[in-house]
Amino acid sequence: MLASTLDVQNMTCAECPITVKKALEQVPGVSGVKIDFEHKTATVHMDTDKAKVSMLTKATSDAGFPSTVRK
Numbered sequence: 001m002l003a004s005t006l007d008v009q010n011m012t013c014a015e016c017p018i019t020v021k022k023a024l025e026q027v028p029g030v031s032g033v034k035i036d037f038e039h040k041t042a043t044v045h046m047d048t049d050k051a052k053v054s055m056l057t058k059a060t061s062d063a064g065f066p067s068t069v070r071k
């Protein structure tokens, strides 16, 4: 299990975190998503046997919210 934090772009209103959360939860292997709207981040708990970080960034980008992994 890995917790990975993404910096998420384009979250401008209260609805946006809901969309981002749903997009991330659809990635296989993701077991938990916590969005921090104030800091524009998403913390994702994932099973690294199934989910890759690249799949997370793709999922948010496909939903209209490009993201990058916070190092």
Ligand SMILES: [Cu+2]
Binding pocket: 011, 012, 013, 014, 015, 016, 017
């Ligand atoms: Cu919005």
